[in-house]
Each structure stands twice: as structure tokens, then as C-alpha cells.
Amino acid sequence: MGAETGILGSAPDALARILDQAPPVVEDALRGQTRLTGPWGHGALHDHLPAMEGHVIITYYGEPQDIVWRRGAERLAGATRSGTITIIPEGHEGRWDIAGPIGVSHVFLSRERLRDCADQLAGGRPVELLSRVGFEDPAAARIMELLGRDAAVADISARLFVEQATDLLVTQLIRGHSSFAALQQQARRGLADWQVRKVTAYMRDHLDEPIGLDALADLIGLSRFHFCTAFRQATGSTPHNWLVGLRIEQARRLLADRELPITEVALAVGYETPSSFAASFRKLVGVTPSGFRQRI
Known part of the structure; x- marks a missing residue:
């Protein structure tokens, strides 16, 4: 500018x-x-x-x-x-x-x-x-x-x-x-704590929506490239993996409600298909969403 x-x-x-x-x-x-x-x-x-x-x-x-x-x-x-x-x-x-x-x-x-x-x-x-x-x-x-x-x-x-x-x-x-x-x-090096909190809060508020890197970078006034680098330096995680972690964390809470279909849980945390949700969930938790529900 x-x-x-x-x-x-x-x-x-x-x-x-x-x-x-x-x-x-x-x-x-x-x-x-x-x-x-x-x-x-x-x-x-x-x-x-x-x-x-x-x-x-x-x-x-x-x-x-x-x-x-x-x-x-x-x-x-x-x-x-x-x-x-x-x-x-x-x-x-x-x-x-x-x-x-x-x-x-x-x-x-x-x-x-x-x-x-x-x-x-x-x-x-x-x-x-x-x-x-x-x-x-x-x-x-x-x-x-x-x-x-x-x-x-x-x-x-x-x-x-x-x-x-x-x-x-x-x-x-x-x-x-x-x-x-x-x-x-x-x-x-990396983002300040308040910047990580701001990005995390935005992710949590929009878990059921597509979240792009440009939107996250704009939150704290950085370019997409510098945001990705600084975020990883601050958290040890990529923005994508951080978002996936938040989505699966929320999914675990929702799965405790046995009246809520797994398909609706998937949609509520931003997955368009049950299969993509199951793959991400199993990668982080070690079991499928239905297997996790059976254990709780």
C-alpha cells in the first residue's frame, strides 16, 4: 500500500x-x-x-x-x-x-x-x-x-x-x-497469544461452515503465506490440522447425545459426508464415530 x-x-x-x-x-x-x-x-x-x-x-x-x-x-x-x-x-x-x-x-x-x-x-x-x-x-x-x-x-x-x-x-x-x-x-516468531485465541474463536464459531485461509489471515491482518508460517511457529500445527482438531473435539461432545444422528453430527462440525467425517474422526481418535459412541 x-x-x-x-x-x-x-x-x-x-x-x-x-x-x-x-x-x-x-x-x-x-x-x-x-x-x-x-x-x-x-x-x-x-x-x-x-x-x-x-x-x-x-x-x-x-x-x-x-x-x-x-x-x-x-x-x-x-x-x-x-x-x-x-x-x-x-x-x-x-x-x-x-x-x-x-x-x-x-x-x-x-x-x-x-x-x-x-x-x-x-x-x-x-x-x-x-x-x-x-x-x-x-x-x-x-x-x-x-x-x-x-x-x-x-x-x-x-x-x-x-x-x-x-x-x-x-x-x-x-x-x-x-x-x-x-x-x-x-x-x-509466530503469532501472539491473542492472535491464536482470536483465530481459534473464529474457527469454533464457524465449525459448520467452510473456513478458508484467506479469512483467517484477514482476521489478524497478515498475508496468507505469513499467516500459515506464523501460526505453525506459534502452535506447532498447521491451521488445517488445528481446525480439524477443534471439529473432532466438538464432535466428541455431540456424539454423547445418542438421539443425534451421526450424519447430523458430521454436518454440525463442517463435514459434507459421513465418510469424510468418519475418516478424520478415526485418524484422531482411533475409532469410528459409531465405535466411539458405543464406548461412552
Whole structure:
């Protein structure tokens, strides 16, 4: 995801041109010309957003909506759920499709503010934010909720709180959503524990459906190739074998209900035919599903 060449426009102005209303940016800028909005809302969006000056961080309120970003062959997708964030790094452009209406709040983060924090964490090395779309980060989302609450409060204590909370947000972005974070993760090898938990939870919630590698990789913002490598480093298992293990684990529980036909158990854990289910079950458990049921 590269940057546009030429002069970039301000992010609030660019958003105002494609939304049904302008972002209600708080008049007073923070240190480094970073700007905030309180919680607000806009309707559906189906338009191209040009490259912008500064970084845009968004969190969401209210009813979830599907959200998709596309540029050429690149595509990121998510949902505007509470506890998630979207990051549009400076210079990134593309088409946005949001079902809408949605509740949002924004942080328009200047490159200066990002650099000041990055210098402390990365020892002067350049840090680039990663694109995120409806990405789960409850910590960053909660900080943004607090910022939105106090964004327009004029007293000195609120201003101090907002400045310090903004530094905390930027630190979280660098730690979890930047090139610096990617280097740190590579040094640790594999996925973080929360990433394994997120992938596992998704698998458990969709055991009765086909689950592709692309969908799993998108959950944690990795390419398919890097996801497979990192998952195996973290768990000692391929994503496929991990999924099979979860399916057979659930099948063992379902088989305890003798009123439930084995064919329905197979369908409930994602197998289209009893024969493929029996083969997988026997490989892991050592007996067929019917043999297992007889033993319990």
C-alpha cells in the first residue's frame, strides 16, 4: 500500500467531500496539530477516498455494519463493531464501501505526533502505521472513546487528560499496528497469544461452515503465506490440522447425545459426508464415530 505522489489534502476535508456531512472536528488542535472529533455519525459510503495528509484513526459505536476497503487487487474487510478500529495511514487511498449508517469518532493524527512517540520506542528508526479495517483492538478503541468524551471540554484538566490519552493511543498503535510491531513480532516468531485465541474463536464459531485461509489471515491482518508460517511457529500445527482438531473435539461432545444422528453430527462440525467425517474422526481418535459412541 503505497503513498500517492504530489500534495496531499487534509483528512477532514477529504472525508467531508465523500460523506453526507463534514467531520465535527474540535476547534482546538492538540500538540503536533493532531485533531479529534467527539462521537458522531454518518450514512452509508460507497466512494473513492483520495490519499490524505496525516493518519486517520476511527472507532465505532452502535449497530455493526460491514466495511470494505479496496485498491486494485488489495482488499481489507471487517465490521464496524464496538472495540474495533480502522487505520488509514497517510498517503493511502482506495475505495470504501460501508453499509451504514454508523457511529464513529476520529483521531486525525499528524505525522509529527507519531514520529515523536516512535522516536522513544523505536530508537529513531522510521515507523509506518499499517492499514486496518474494523480491526479488533479493545484497548485502542476504549482510549478513543475516552478521547471522544473529553475532546471538546475546555478546562485545563481535560486538556491534560486528552494530551496524555493521545500519547497512550499512539503508543498502542505503534506497539500493535506498525512496522515496528511487525519487526518485534518477527523477532518473537509466530503469532501472539491473542492472535491464536482470536483465530481459534473464529474457527469454533464457524465449525459448520467452510473456513478458508484467506479469512483467517484477514482476521489478524497478515498475508496468507505469513499467516500459515506464523501460526505453525506459534502452535506447532498447521491451521488445517488445528481446525480439524477443534471439529473432532466438538464432535466428541455431540456424539454423547445418542438421539443425534451421526450424519447430523458430521454436518454440525463442517463435514459434507459421513465418510469424510468418519475418516478424520478415526485418524484422531482411533475409532469410528459409531465405535466411539458405543464406548461412552
